[in-house]
Amino acid sequence: MANITFTFEDSRISPVCVSSHAGERLLDIARAAEVAIDAPCNGNGTCRKCKVSIDGKIVLACETVVPADDLTVLVPATAGAFKTDIRTADLSDPRELAIFEKTLSDLAEFPAGKLFTTELVTLEQPNLDDPTNDLERLLTAVNAEHIALSAIRQLPKALRSDGELALLRTKNTVLNIGSPVPEPLGIALDIGTTTVVMLLANLNTGEILSKASAGNAQIRYGADVIHRIVEAERPGGLDKLNNAIIEETIKPLMRKLYAEAGVSGEQVYRFVVSGNTTMNHLFLKIAPDFIRLEPYTPAFNRLGALNASDLGLDVHAHCKLIAAPNVGSYVGGDITAGTLTSLLWKRSSGNVLFADLGTNGELVFGNGEFMFTCACSAGPALEGGDMSCGMRATDGAIDEVTIDAETLEPAFSVIGGGEAKGLCGSGIIDAIAELFRVGAIDGKGKFVKSGSRITETDGIMSYTLSPGVEITEVDIDNFIRTKAAIFSAIRTMLNAVGFTVGDIDEVLIAGGIGSAINFDNAVRVGMFPAIALDKYRYVGNSSLSGAYAMLLSNEAARKVDELARSMTYIELSTDPGYMEEFVAACFLPHTDAGLFCG
């Protein structure tokens, strides 16, 4: 047995020391010890990202077997960057925040501040004439069935300080005691297949105290839900995937939220999660195996009362865990929560198409009278995945592009100003739409013009927007499949329920595309149907805003439950017309160009 000591370039991280046998692989030792070293290729030596330093020499952790002697490994500050990428919060973009706030102000019928009450009581201090114990003294003064342990812990000293006691309570339970008692807090969590976003809010006022986001650490087990399910089916796989989301993603984000707001987990009494059906299963460590097997049955759609501390989260022992309900295997809580904030259900006439475009695309079509829903596998292109220069809609991302028809020179804007580092969803749509508009690429996405910005590397043509930021034919091909999946899903679903795109009165787009989305361009590339542009609206991260609404209000949570029950789920994969629609849509804008004329 040798001792392996991991030290960290990031001095805030304490060294980690473990025993190992000679011949074990360093990457496996690091994983077992929960030392974060990125390995997107899952340790097969191809991505070359798991670099660490031993005696000043850089090695790949996946290619290093440990010797019989003790070893000190220096983990560079960039390792685990994906995991610890919690500096870039969604909602850090003021435009996204404005959309979020507008969405919530539209939901004024579900106000905050009704979950808890603060009761003031004055108790006589214990004395020789009445030495009744503290808890019994309290119970004779207040009408409550339970006193939480945390409240009992506060009682002896609070009782013996001067003045009245403030009790934070629900109808039946006293949760905390103080003079004054700290405000109750809650967490809303949006678990995306690619990105996880969280916010911490004051449950009395709705004020957001801090927000944070990170990549979903499960990404190392595959980019989409099907790969994750397959991995979860392996021996120990469910534990690994649950560990990746709980220990590696959510817990660090929670620490960030608490540190930024200067609060402790003891104050957190409510935790709302919205995610797709697979994410919900993996979060709760429930086998998702049967989601992908006929008859495509989730283990659950709606859960009863659960306790967030059951998952080992650092929250109050009485913290309720509420999961936005799933509708089916591929339409989950992110969509039901998002449907709440879409306000689609408030429309008494006209038909709304609500589309949440992430790694999966989900659609809801309807109004206050009826709702149909379906899902398609969009892939991560719109969130920056699968693209050579893709990134999330955060600082450094190109989010708007125009290209001069003569010179092919681009003009673009970069989120946060500064140098361009990559392209977010809206930038990708713009760039490809513009390349197509100026005739640089054809309907198949192949370059048909030449110019100084169009180059070839290893037989692959690409267009350079900025030094190091380019779009390749492979990227364009990935994008075309994404937009085709979305468009064909819209068409197939509408067909299935007897509607056409002409019946759509409003289109609401949610997801990580970014607020700069240019709907003209999205229609130009054939992602969305050719209807009047003023019918389109971007609604931001509706899964998060829905979770936030559910966090503040039981009525909002009940409304989401009601919406989930009233949705009719349509399975596209068993629809014989879907594959035909998809193939027809794999062209710019579409093989049936007539659909995009006029």
Added chain:
Amino acid sequence: MANITFTFEDSRISPVCVSSHAGERLLDIARAAEVAIDAPCNGNGTCRKCKVSIDGKIVLACETVVPADDLTVLVPATAGAFKTDIRTADLSDPRELAIFEKTLSDLAEFPAGKLFTTELVTLEQPNLDDPTNDLERLLTAVNAEHIALSAIRQLPKALRSDGELALLRTKNTVLNIGSPVPEPLGIALDIGTTTVVMLLANLNTGEILSKASAGNAQIRYGADVIHRIVEAERPGGLDKLNNAIIEETIKPLMRKLYAEAGVSGEQVYRFVVSGNTTMNHLFLKIAPDFIRLEPYTPAFNRLGALNASDLGLDVHAHCKLIAAPNVGSYVGGDITAGTLTSLLWKRSSGNVLFADLGTNGELVFGNGEFMFTCACSAGPALEGGDMSCGMRATDGAIDEVTIDAETLEPAFSVIGGGEAKGLCGSGIIDAIAELFRVGAIDGKGKFVKSGSRITETDGIMSYTLSPGVEITEVDIDNFIRTKAAIFSAIRTMLNAVGFTVGDIDEVLIAGGIGSAINFDNAVRVGMFPAIALDKYRYVGNSSLSGAYAMLLSNEAARKVDELARSMTYIELSTDPGYMEEFVAACFLPHTDAGLFCG
């Protein structure tokens, strides 16, 4: 910042690596890192037990400040021996076990097996005609309000295996699912000031699957409850004391219980704790400060429904935590639980004196009509503490002694056979009673005879029973104060409620004295009143047997609650006669020898 790596002579313990600043004391670093190094003197350099090895050199951790460089510290296998002394289970003595079993068989009116039911259901597997999700499918088939997360986790695979499902459930909640479902288990925990004992039992059958005991790791903060309370009042003190009992004592014992029985904490649905009032407070991390301050008011006597997982224990998320209720500041759950198994409350006539003699002595006097109770500070002499050669009633302990009046040669028995290592409570009583009977010591406990076994070291006389096992005048003095505290408490309490020792019809003795207790000798030294010896009975660890009864039966737990409510608490420390009685009893057998004639 330097890295300190603790390595362990015990190869089963993984190295622990932490950062430190130069100048920090090694003992403090070890404590912060939860590295077990004994320091009974609390690190003031007097006990010299905190030995560790650095570069092959033995040093005291309390006297070593760390340098600016990295350091590797070897912790010897004997360090933390007190903490990890979990080999010696109470109930390992077959006589103790027989008493335990007899006690429980007397409680047949509270049978096991009524806490949970196993329901068998057959569900149709999901199919294309009815792809209802698993949880909803279950909920339509069974009548339950809640399905525990653990049960939902079992559901997908159990549902798709052949045959019927077995549900482990209470009236409202389905706790687990299987085919078959594992038996529900529970833990009974007796927290003594000095010794902690635990057992793991099958809740359906009552079968004891494993048992374990250890010293209470809080002992480093003081031998009695008053010292512990004073330590808990210091900044961070409550956390330290709670950590010592939960992390250092109870969690290792639970791991031992689980390993020995080959089960997981997930199967544990009920956890009953009995301890004195201070131990109960520290276990729950509730400030015990006001226990020792006028008007001597505990924070609680009886708790409502609590959850064992709130304390971070490795048990099922729905595991109920039940604490035997306290009666007052110095009569706690150990006594109310013990009173249940004493069966005192079943006597319709005659008066029973029930005495639990540990570090504290507690008395209950009464029958089915009335019950008085009081406490005295006996000190740890009867559990082997405060005695130069004292030990618990386990292998190697001398538990019975006779001394030849002519030669002063001893004859003794050793628990487990083999060589004598020390004296347990019954052995101490015998040895001192015999030394007094043969005239080797006088009524003040001073040696008045000489012989080869009576020697003097540093001015202190002692009697050697066996090589390395001796009784000193200091030991005898400690013992006399212990027996005086007990006897004077009995007298004062009886006086206070208008009874005399002549009114006692039965005496039940519980605690760590051991089953070999010789009541003739206990009366001879003036510990117990001089009444007919056939009225005395040893009832073993009644706190543990009471907790075990409460573990198996809600009715038993309710009965203990009822007993606690019906007890009248008498505060001896405010009784003006108590100190006088105590001083008079500090003599062998008593200054009023007439009390022990006839």
